[in-house]
Amino acid sequence: MPQLNPSPWFAILIFSWVTFLIVIPPKIMGHTFPNDPSPQNTAKPKTGSWHWPWQ
Incomplete structure (x- = not known):
């Protein structure tokens, strides 16, 4: 048998x-x-505190 x-x-x-x-x-x-x-901009975005109007 060939399969063997x-x-x-x-x-x-x-x-x-x-x-x-x-x-x-x-x-x-x-x-x-x-x-x-294309390469992304490597500069960090400016982050700041959020102004929450209810506080």
């Missing part, structure tokens, strides 16, 4: 992982995003 012989299925497993780990990541990382995020 591990040699062809082990080779298929190894070649599929090689494909996933070597071939596919550069293709995915090669894509560019249409809008690159």
Whole structure:
């Protein structure tokens, strides 16, 4: 019965992982995003005490 012989299925497993780990990541990382995020303003906003009219 061929499903009990591990040699062809082990080779298929190894070649599929090689494909996933070597071939596919550069293709995915090669894509560019249409809008690159711009850095936010690093200055802290001015904080002050709140005026509560009921106190």
